[in-house]
Amino acid sequence: MDLNGAGAIVTGGASGLGAATARELAGHGAKVVIADLGEEKGKALADEIGGVFVKCDVSDEDQVQALVDAAVASGAPLRVVVNSAGIGWAGRTVNRDGSPHALADYRKVIEVNLVGTFNVMRIGAAAIAKTEPTDADGQRGVIVNTASVAALEGQTGQIAYSASKGGIVGMTLPAARDLAAIGVRVNTVCPGIIDTPIYGFNPNAEEFKAKLVAPVVFPKRMGQPAEFAHLVRALIENDYMNGEVIRFDGGIRFQPK
Template sequence: MDLNGVSAVVSGGASGLGEATVRALAAAGAKVVVADLNEDKGKALADEIGGVFVKTDVTDETQVQAAVQAAVDSGAPLRVLVSSAGIGWATRTVDRNGTPHDLATFEKVVQINLIGTFNLLRLGAAAIAKTEPADADGLRGVVINTASVAALEGQTGQIAYSASKGGIVGMTLPAARDLAAIGVRVNTVCPGIIDTPIYGEGEAAEEFKAKLAQPVPFPKRMGKASEFAHLVVSLIENDYMNGETVRFDGGIRFQPK
């Protein structure tokens, strides 16, 4: 699908993987709605790329609908949804002291990562369904969800995170089949260890990142957010990619710890 002249919504678009994706989509000619909770970064990015910022809690139906409507109101047909909003968490199911995992925390991780992803998927796809087909195949739009290799090889303490990301992987094919009737493709990316601002700066941060990259077979480094964004654009532009979960991890396979 040609990105030039379409509109897109990117959740978690103000930083990290989302920011890189926003920049890549805008560079390809898309009008991008940056949907994020961070107003300062979100507005600055939207102004820079000629897009629109909408403060968005992905678990809130009204706020997600407002982000989708902003894309519809842009004057360009809404054809792209990218879900990259999410949080991480590390707690054992039962810790060494015998304390069970906090239920509220588990629910919060699932609410943001999984239900938040579905919220944008369902509301955005409903809006995309109202557009005219973009090609002879009847394609109207593309959805890219962000999961994690932890969905497939969750490590110790990743029970909540892996469950939430595994849910995203699990809904990819059913969503693609559901939305085929309206001409919407759905794919999911499972990133491995990606270098984003979450790791901080300075010597200690660099040492920590070097340690994280050691198990990566090749290239022997962390992935780049720009490489993730490049993959997202490629999945959007390749019209025969549908219902797929794609690893983006340099060949890493997570060990138990």
């Protein structure tokens, strides 16, 4: 899939992995629509890369439809959807004080991470289906979803987060099979420990990061958002990658804690 001249949606695109991906795609000629709740950062990045910002809650059907409509109206045929919007949460099934995990918190994580990813994927794919094929294979577009290695090796206190990301992993192949009829490929990336601002607010941030890096096999460091973005671009550009779940983690295997 040639990115030059293609329209692309990146959810969670105002910061972290999403922002790096938006820059990467725009740098290779895509017209990027950034979807996020962070309006100030989102608009600034859109101005920087010549894209469009749309404030969007990915779990809301009407807001996602408006997002996709804005991408279609941008003038470039919508070919790419990258789902990187998500939230984290820590809570045990039964907490140390004996109380059960709050059901509302569990539902919120599932609603944003899993339902939100599916919501953007289904509405985005329906719009991609209306475009003309780009090649003799009948390819029209690519969807890249973001899960986590926590989907495969969830740690203590990650019950909601792991369930939400595991759902994304689980729907990868069925989605690829569903969307084959309209020429849309689907792949999922499972990042490990990536150096984003989420780890920088702790007073002992560097010490905390060093502890996180300890189980990484090689290279012995956190991953970089730009490396994630490069992988996403590779999955878009390599036309034979479909229905795959790719670990992006330096060989880390999470321990229980």
